[in-house]
Amino acid sequence: MVDLAALIADIAVAMAAQEERGQVASYIPELAKIDPAHFGIAIATADGRLLAGGDADTAFSIQSISKVFALTLALGKVGDQLWDRVGREPSGNAFNSIVQLEQEHGIPRNPFINAGAIVVSDVNLGGHQPRVAIGEMLRFVRYLTGDDSIAINEDVAASETGTGFRNMALANYMRAFGNLRHPVDLVLGTYFHQCAIEMSCRQLALAGRYLMLDGRHPDGGRVVSPGRARRINALMLTCGHYDASGDFAFRVGIPGKSGVGGGILAIVPGRASIAVWSPGLNDNGNSQLGTQALELLARRTGWSVFSPPEEGD
Amino acid sequence: MVDLAALIADIAVAMAAQEERGQVASYIPELAKIDPAHFGIAIATADGRLLAGGDADTAFSIQSISKVFALTLALGKVGDQLWDRVGREPSGNAFNSIVQLEQEHGIPRNPFINAGAIVVSDVNLGGHQPRVAIGEMLRFVRYLTGDDSIAINEDVAASETGTGFRNMALANYMRAFGNLRHPVDLVLGTYFHQCAIEMSCRQLALAGRYLMLDGRHPDGGRVVSPGRARRINALMLTCGHYDASGDFAFRVGIPGKSGVGGGILAIVPGRASIAVWSPGLNDNGNSQLGTQALELLARRTGWSVFSPPEEGD
Amino acid sequence: MVDLAALIADIAVAMAAQEERGQVASYIPELAKIDPAHFGIAIATADGRLLAGGDADTAFSIQSISKVFALTLALGKVGDQLWDRVGREPSGNAFNSIVQLEQEHGIPRNPFINAGAIVVSDVNLGGHQPRVAIGEMLRFVRYLTGDDSIAINEDVAASETGTGFRNMALANYMRAFGNLRHPVDLVLGTYFHQCAIEMSCRQLALAGRYLMLDGRHPDGGRVVSPGRARRINALMLTCGHYDASGDFAFRVGIPGKSGVGGGILAIVPGRASIAVWSPGLNDNGNSQLGTQALELLARRTGWSVFSPPEEGD
Amino acid sequence: MVDLAALIADIAVAMAAQEERGQVASYIPELAKIDPAHFGIAIATADGRLLAGGDADTAFSIQSISKVFALTLALGKVGDQLWDRVGREPSGNAFNSIVQLEQEHGIPRNPFINAGAIVVSDVNLGGHQPRVAIGEMLRFVRYLTGDDSIAINEDVAASETGTGFRNMALANYMRAFGNLRHPVDLVLGTYFHQCAIEMSCRQLALAGRYLMLDGRHPDGGRVVSPGRARRINALMLTCGHYDASGDFAFRVGIPGKSGVGGGILAIVPGRASIAVWSPGLNDNGNSQLGTQALELLARRTGWSVFSPPEEGD
Known part of the structure; x- marks a missing residue:
């Protein structure tokens, strides 16, 4: 060994x-x-x-790695209904591609490209304010690590908010297809803060x-079912x-x-x-x-x- | 258990x-x-x-499952040079899509879509006549199974040869980009026969x-290296x-x-x-x-x- | 006759x-x-x-017909420099397509698809507030008709502002490529009001x-040069x-x-x-x-x- | 003047x-x-x-200019039924693009891109051998010019036949969608010879x-109706x-x-x-x-x- x-x-x-x-x-x-x-x-x-x-x-900005934790939370909230709004196929295009969204009527290919993660953020908002969803996400990663010092870098979050035109395009585009339930700025506010978590x-x-x-x-509790863990790994x-x-x-x-x-x-x-x-x-x-x-x-x-x-x- | x-x-x-x-x-x-x-x-x-x-x-027509065995043979012939001519990414499009070929200049996304498998057949031809490459393929699957009764259904092979316009389009298209080395009819002859193996x-x-x-x-011999087996599985x-x-x-x-x-x-x-x-x-x-x-x-x-x-x- | x-x-x-x-x-x-x-x-x-x-x-909402008048104004402001930011080719896709924008790096195909007209609105803003550009547009169509009763239907403009997610996506997308100079909401405010002119x-x-x-x-004055009139007709x-x-x-x-x-x-x-x-x-x-x-x-x-x-x- | x-x-x-x-x-x-x-x-x-x-x-090789004369002949044979098999919209892509064919199920966008001209050649074949259709085309341009010396450069025709993989791809692709009625080699033989006319x-x-x-x-006869002439010009x-x-x-x-x-x-x-x-x-x-x-x-x-x-x- x-x-x-x-x-x-x-x-x-x-x-x-x-x-x-x-x-x-x-x-x-x-x-x-x-x-x-x-x-x-x-x-x-x-x-x-x-x-x-x-x-x-x-500590560094975990950015898209946060999509794994966000997906875990969203599956906890709506279960397999999530898959009505997000696909499970590899993208075959660059990570911020909008072409696929047009061809597939606003349904992103998977939850790990930006468009898919934005839908996941919309699910995680669940009718609440962004700070509620962001707080829930922070508590989740702190629980997973057993480390309450994990925090969001507000400068990075603000930096994305200021320049994220492409994500704004994706979000508005999906909203045009009816695949976002909350106002675009609330969804993106949640998304940008989640990406700005530092670990x-x-x-x-x-x-x-x-x-x-x-x-x-590791403390013995169950975070997700075995099947769900495997599927997230897949x-x-x-x-x-x-x-x-x-x-x-x-x-x-x-x-x-x-x-x-x-x-x-x-x-x-x-x-x-x-x-x-x-x-x-x-x-x-x-x-x-x-x-x-x-x-x-x-x-x-x-x-x-x-x-x-x-x-x- | x-x-x-x-x-x-x-x-x-x-x-x-x-x-x-x-x-x-x-x-x-x-x-x-x-x-x-x-x-x-x-x-x-x-x-x-x-x-x-x-x-x-x-027995049934194994069709595209033959791509696994053909890939194994081609890797044995040219090793990782194969990846200069075929990608390793999921396609994100239907299995016979020609769009991706246009966007990526005649390099198919992976060896398991038709276009990629046609390039693999071109490699397996290796300057020989189709019957040589087809014979090699048959010997390989007979060796893997220990069963010499495995054969090609010539009716199925002829059936594909007669109607495979889309594969002819793919092959000619890749030939236009220089990604086939043999005449199109020889490559497709090899490919259609390989697909018509019955098991x-x-x-x-x-x-x-x-x-x-x-x-x-299982007889103890090595078909491919451990690393190659894992990568084919991947x-x-x-x-x-x-x-x-x-x-x-x-x-x-x-x-x-x-x-x-x-x-x-x-x-x-x-x-x-x-x-x-x-x-x-x-x-x-x-x-x-x-x-x-x-x-x-x-x-x-x-x-x-x-x-x-x-x-x- | x-x-x-x-x-x-x-x-x-x-x-x-x-x-x-x-x-x-x-x-x-x-x-x-x-x-x-x-x-x-x-x-x-x-x-x-x-x-x-x-x-x-x-009177009816002229909507995209306004793009002809807006183009005329923009050419008066920046002349042929406009064509660095907008193409002159037919689109080959639906009028609000975002696919072409991705393939052509944020340069819309022509000034008569929505994306192109949004760039034209950005030009017409020229550093001013939307109400200035909108006022100029209204004065222009009133001058062309000799009829000062022409006006904007504010309900229609508000209606578009509230639901124009797809145009917001297009605008943010072009902004991501650097092809808009003003904030997206100002550009779209101008665009939506222009479309809401009633005639x-x-x-x-x-x-x-x-x-x-x-x-x-018809009063003898020159609106544009003969060559420009022909090119707008083209x-x-x-x-x-x-x-x-x-x-x-x-x-x-x-x-x-x-x-x-x-x-x-x-x-x-x-x-x-x-x-x-x-x-x-x-x-x-x-x-x-x-x-x-x-x-x-x-x-x-x-x-x-x-x-x-x-x-x- | x-x-x-x-x-x-x-x-x-x-x-x-x-x-x-x-x-x-x-x-x-x-x-x-x-x-x-x-x-x-x-x-x-x-x-x-x-x-x-x-x-x-x-004299030079007229190549795609021949598409105008071929279209004129095909409209004479099948009239507006031609438009069931070929569109009338600008392409928005490079002249030999196969992407559009996939998206639009084998119907080329217009008769002046290669795919459309290949369908026109299929119409002009009309169940005859290529030499019949090619002869008809030659007679047509000789009649239009009043000059019987116009001929086909066989070297150019052979040159295209040998390297026209992309056109072979287009033709096979349309055949896969059922939009060619004759064997691909006959259609392309007609097409390549038509392109090789020298004038x-x-x-x-x-x-x-x-x-x-x-x-x-000019001799007073009518080649096509006024409406058809205008539409070809369009x-x-x-x-x-x-x-x-x-x-x-x-x-x-x-x-x-x-x-x-x-x-x-x-x-x-x-x-x-x-x-x-x-x-x-x-x-x-x-x-x-x-x-x-x-x-x-x-x-x-x-x-x-x-x-x-x-x-x-």
Whole structure:
């Protein structure tokens, strides 16, 4: 069996030596200020350990990774009715594509592209004010991690509110098709604040444990049913990396969800909840070093949902 | 642990009682003649058993399931160079879509849509005559199953040759972009014959064992490396059911590849190679009862690549 | 030579007898209230006559016909620089399509689809408040007609403001590409008010005279240069009827611009400025009876830009 | 009134001095050999004159200009039933786009894009062998010009047959939708030979006279009805220059049809049939100098279908 602590140290060293680090997201002004030299990794294991390396304690903007937690909440509220308003298919287009929405009458392809996540935010609003839905989301990630220090970066939220024309276009477009129930500004206010949650790799790895544990909280409580945990994992595998989801499944072989802040949450069912972070993005908008680190980790551990179980132990 | 033999019997009974059986593919005249009442299932397990139910011994046209074996052969010939000519992303469009080819300059999205499989056939031709490539394919599936009776239905192959205008369009279109090296009629001749291979559920489940066994033949030989087996499984999960791949991953949770003949090959890494067959197709062109049977099987066994390993045993 | 007065009477009678009148636009609540039984026609001739029939004095919402006047104003402000921000090609898609905007990076195909007209409104704002730009537009159509009673229906403008999600999507989308200079709500405020101008057929036929007279006002003044008048006519012919522009050119053969209020302004260079109105729309969103009336008029008069000049006199 | 002979001489001098001449079409090997230095122009007037300048007597491959004559023949055979199989709307996409065919179920947008012209060739075959249809086409253009020396360049026809993969894709694709009645190779054989007709500017200007004369042959016979002549002119204006049709209408203002051989036929109804030729193409695939020459000619003569008739005389 692999020595995870040593492996994490190896990976941190290997990543520090990488020269091609991708581009930091520039369309959100607050994110553009982040130093691309950062790299962090943390692994929460099924047997209760937490191993970390690099900048594993530096908080970063989780951005689209929040879509996993938001989806979990929305399924708790409306169950499978959600799928009347959002699809479950990979997108086949860039993450903010509006073309597909036109062709499919305002139903986004999946809950992990922006349009789908905006519908999820509309569900999570549930007739309340944005601050209620945002508070609920914060309480949820604090409960998952057992860490009440997790907070929203208001500067980042404001930064998105000011420049998110494309998301405003998506939201108005879906509203034109009747697929949003609340006013666009309330839905986007909720969405932008959710994306602006800041977590460290350590916190993020802890937050993902319920997806490794078939829906259970490590404290013994049940977050979601086993079936729902599996289905969220399935969505992460097929749709978690925008238009590079197939490539991530091919190269890394485990469910994951990336964010433009440079973080990735990856789940090895029954074994590990992994968080990596490096702000530079590749051409597909996913963390350049984060993807490489996960590929290296998967190869060295044998972790893959596509290999016989015994191989990975 | 589940009693697989009893479960298979249950599934066969449940499927026989289904009234909504979908539509038999009509665009290939020879396939349109098949009786939709058929249902078969076979499971080859990692511990060497073979369990079967229903019409598990009736041969059917494997059609697009052949793409899995053709891909395996092509990777053996040119390795990762294949990915310069074929992508690895889900399609997001219907299985015979030409739109994507135009937008992406003649590079098909993945080897499991028709355009991608035609490029794979071009690779497998390798400068030889179609009969050479077709012979190689037949030998390969006979080797995988240990059954030399497997053959091609020439009527079906001729039936496709006569009506495959859309595939001719795809092939000529890719040729216009320089992504085919051999004359279009030779490539399509190879492709149509490969699709016209006939196998029973029992044979098909045997043929898929190397993907369950991390690339090994049950006789101990190595068909492909462990990494390649995992990556083929990954492609089956993200791209194996055309535009319903995401839904299959969500509902069933294991890699699979369907064909318009009504067959599906599904792989549970380390546990089972499963073949189901029922000729009626759902709106996405995948076997209606076959999909339902696999969903039921997955739920009853707990088999899912997205659940902790111990859960499924 | 045709007796125009008699012909207009014939057309009004023929249209009154039509049973298939199309559907009144329903997406703008205020427009949905209009009685589909209306039909009006007015023709201003180059020799100074004004002939009218049917409900030629009933004011209706000119909607997209306003795009002709707005384009004229914008060209007066920025000249050919406008074409850096708006194309001049037929759309090939429905009038409110956002797909083309994505493929062409926020540059709308022409100034007569909604996206293009929104850019034109952005130009016409010119750093001022909407009421300034709206006032200028009103003064312009009053000058063209010599009729100061022309006004905006504030209920219609408010109706669009409240439901124009699709236009909000288009505007935000173009803003994301940097192709709007003013805040979206100011641009749309201008656009919605311009569309809510009400005119009768009589007034509209008068307003179009400068396009029949190679850019001259009948009072002798020059509205635009001859070349610009011809080019606006060319745009009306190729782009004036959304996705049915080719069909209108084929069947009617003269430049025209339709609006969802059911009006059409059509120009026979050197001969006539024609306004028709009937609220029921055909499948392409153009006035059902208006199109038929113009086709009949063109056939009976021989008016067509595609026939030898002498034929039409 | 303009001195046409002097103007033609001016234009020939101006074009000879142009340095930016575009790119000669490279995808048809035989065409790629043509010297880009050529420029020719010829004008047949309604009063029976024929004026010419530059290389007006050099034969060139008329290519897509043949679509005008083929459409005229097909309308003679099946009349308006043609429009059940071909649309009349501008394409909004590149001239050989297959995307639109998928979205619109095998019905090409208009008879002047390749797909539409292939359907027209299918109509013109009419159950006969290609040589019959090709012979009919040749007789038609010889009749229009009164010049029996017009012939097909077999090398060019063979050159297209060998490399026309994209047209083969289009044809097979439409066949898949049932919109071709004859075998693909017969239809394309007809189409490629029609495109390979060679004519000089002088011959081409003569051939276009019936469209200037409202359907009459200068010898007094009737080629098509006045209405049909106008409608063909309308199609040339809205669809004659692929994705630059709107721009041509905007800048030049008269109906025209271009070919990748570098020729353009342009019609001023009642006044002139104009042929220009220069092999270098602009980014839209239309003759660079040919377009400029027509723009200059239109400006100097005042010829435009969008200006009052008297202005142009």
